[in-house]
Amino acid sequence: MNPHRVVEFWERSSALHYNLTAVLAWAADCILLSVLLLPLWLRNRDRLFILLWSAALALMGLGLLGLTYVTANARLLLALPVAALVSAEALSAAGLLSLYGKDRPLRFTALCVCLWFVAFVLFSLSALGPVAAVASYCLAVIAIAVYVPHFLFRHAAFEEVRFHLAIPAIFLLEALSALAVAVFYVLEKPAVLHQGTLTSITLVAGFVLFSAKVCLAVWLSIEKYEFHLRKLAFHDPLTGIFNRRGFFERIGERLKTAAPSDLFAYLAIDIDHFKSVNDRFGHSAGDVALIAFTQTVEEEVGRTHLFGRTGGEEFAVFLKVDNVRTATGLAERIRGRLADAGQRQAAGSSPLTVSIGIAVQPGAGFNLERMLSQSDQALYEAKNGGRDRIIAYGPEETPAPADRLQA
Structure with a gap:
């Protein structure tokens, strides 16, 4: 590769003031996990949630890669990787909800992306500059993180898993984190250097929480399948009572x-x-x-x-x-x-x-x-x-x- 292009690429990525190596490592991890999950879905295609999580990880990786290739002032170009990140958040949540019978992942994802896009346009018109994409991303994450616990508390059979409060707790923590960053961006309008610092914080927090959600979701699916296996072993299939x-x-x-x-x-x-x-x-x-x-x-x-x-x-x-x-x-x-x-x-x-x-x-x-x-x-x-x-x-x-x- 041309050394001048490498330097130019590094300078463009550093315009948002986040660590290029860390972002590339996160993107590679997400794409690798996405590839590893696909064989599990191919073995049993009834498990739609595995496909959704694989797609979410792939979009998360592509979105992170896209962030390394845009400048801070290219708002329209920045919107593409942020849209991928929002879609990843929505698909991961849709995979979790599909475990409890809400099998409308495309509609749910499209609604979340539309919400983000409307917020992005409004924030851009409000002269937020390059932080419009980040602030609108935080708003979309808040909407997802609030809706998922609401749905779970209404429809989920929490007696099927142990430590069931960990799932809504991680979503509520994500909502509070995104709300804090969004409020600071909108009200304080920090300087470019601090924008980059907050962007890095947002990326780190988002990656950690997203990884925690995926791990908890995988653990939840295992718990549910073990519960159903125990139910088959100890319950009468016709009447549903103990055998x-x-x-x-x-x-x-x-x-x-x-x-x-x-x-x-x-x-x-x-x-x-x-x-x-x-x-x-x-x-x-x-x-x-x-x-x-x-x-x-x-x-x-x-x-x-x-x-x-x-x-x-x-x-x-x-x-x-x-x-x-x-x-x-x-x-x-x-x-x-x-x-x-x-x-x-x-x-x-x-x-x-x-x-x-x-x-x-x-x-x-x-x-x-x-x-x-x-x-x-x-x-x-x-x-x-x-x-x-x-x-x-x-x-x-x-x-x-x-x-x-x-x-």
Whole structure:
């Protein structure tokens, strides 16, 4: 390369008073990361957020490269790399939002770029000179950084990830940083030397925060996929409640913190004659019936008690109770809800009834195998006694059958 062109290139880039080597290094890192992310997307093209982050990194790298090739007075030429930086910010945010179902990246990005362009034109007409592009960039970043936490708090399922507040926190920090720089540019109108210093600060802060957002977004996607894998492993795919593995896993966790004085109840629930539902109406109708049954029981059980599907038409509830009557009261409400629903069904349909076996044990000397054996024995007696009834075993292992409950 011609040495004179190298010197000329350096002088042009130094007109904005930022470190050329650092900017080139940042641009190279962004483009390299963009290339590395592409194979991940090509392996699974359903993961749109990976493509968006790859495009955002590429635009960030191109925008940084463009900044090294313009002069401080070339406002129109400066607008091109700044537009690339704004697009990168918007695409990175769009990738994050797509994890939560907002799949409109192009519209969101175009809106952000339009907002930046309008601000750029207005600031240019306000005689801000070469800082118009930087001030309008800060305004666009503020808009993105405010909107993303607003969307997340309204739509995101934060229970799926740990340390979930890190995502909106980094966006709010970016908004405050950009706001401080924008206010200083607009109100103080610093001299050219200080403009260059503030531009460098803006670049450094933007690069650090952008990198932090990308790292957090990648970590978030990994957490979400691990959450969904755990959900597939521990939840029933049809009803969404715990499967047998997940149900007993959670029972073990509850028992680890149990006190000797605690009293626990296990409700073994079996849908009466469920095979006839599948035979008469088909398996699709049977699936609908299972989902409706699950929703009914969930409304009675609530979130504080454990509810799972332990077999085809077999379910179970595990909860802490004050006495045997508390457990039989819950079983009675479940049976009553199903009976009421059956009476409201149209003629010709098959109302669901349940048989419930209950076993109660204290935390002191708790034996899960014995509890399961007791609940199975109680359920067997309930089904043998005509079904649609509740049989309970107390802590003393003596049967305490409830009165037969007519549907």
